Amino acid sequence: MADTAVNAALGAAVNTAAGSGSSATVAAEPLLQLDGLTKRYGALVAVDNVSMQVADGEVRAVIGPNGAGKTTLFHLITGVVKPTMGRVRFAGEDITGLPAHRICQRGLSRTFQLTSLFPEMSARENTTLAAQARHPRRWQPFGGSGVFSQARAVGDAALEQLGLAHVADRPAGLLSHGDQRLLEVAMAMSQQPKVLLLDEPTQGLSVEETAQAVDTLARFLDKARVTVLLVEHDMEVVFRLAHKITVLHRGGVIADGAPAAVKADARVQEAYLGGMD
Ligand SMILES: Nc1ncnc2c1ncn2[C@@H]1O[C@H](COP(=O)(O)OP(=O)(O)O)[C@@H](O)[C@H]1O
Ligand SMILES: [Mg+2]
Secondary structure (H helix, E strand, C coil), X not given: CCHHHHHHHHHHHHHHCCCCCCCCCCCCCCCEEEEEEEEEECCEEXXXXXXXXXXXXXXXXXXXCCCCCHHHHHHHHHCXXXXXXXXXXXXXXXXXXXXXXXXXXXCEEECCCXXXXXXXXXXXXXXXXXXXXXXXXXXXXXXXXXXXXXXXXXXXXXXXXXXXXXXXXXXXHHCCHHHHHHHHHHHXXXXXXXXXXXXXXXXXXXXXXXXXXXXXXXHHHHHCCCEEEEEECCHHHHHHHCCEEEEEECCEEEEEECHHHHHHCHHHHHHHHHHCC
């Protein structure tokens, strides 16, 4: 009978209790739920009927070879691109087709596969701006300096979380490549998201830089109370960071589950051995 009503009520309870680590005995509605999400570009199906659930507090990775549809999937979730078909539900609400800034204000913050920071501004100025950006009203003149210092404090906390406090006053463009990628994560965290979406956070980094950045990310994810959706083509990175993995291949889901099961999946091995660099 009222399964959906129960789920809706639970979803609402989870929302108001934000991050209280509730010990509900009935499974709550997933924080993020995709139903049959599809994006066509002419004859090409970039994302093909993808359904997926991300629970509150989960670190979920979406992996797949280049061209599998990972970035497009992020664009669909964050409102950058509108789906051809399918729905996105977040915290019990249908957010399909909402403009990107509305989705961000609801608590989904993302990094981009290509860098998006302001190189001439300090790391701290970048995170302060990001903290203000989620709350446009803070820009209004009567917001005052209290609002600014609040944004800066939130940004500083994010820098601390990503191990960047010691470079806070340096121009972002002068940071190491690894620290620049971590700064982008800090900028997304400055928006105090419920779900953090990371698009290939180690892309463009050398092997050593990747190892360092992944260490920092692992420590951060251990402590942070945030749900994560991570897009990555590097399997090793994914296996270190994710609780659950969804594998995309040619736009469609070919496996979904715990890392060990996904790793052992014959279709996954075939897709990777046949389709990866
Ligand atoms: N704006 C677009 N117009 C046409 N084709 C696109 C567009 N964006 C992505 N694609 C195509 O969709 C497929 C998936 O791309 P993408 O989501 O970037 O994959 P991934 O991030 O997994 O490498 C690719 O074949 C890509 O060329
Ligand atoms: Mg991509």
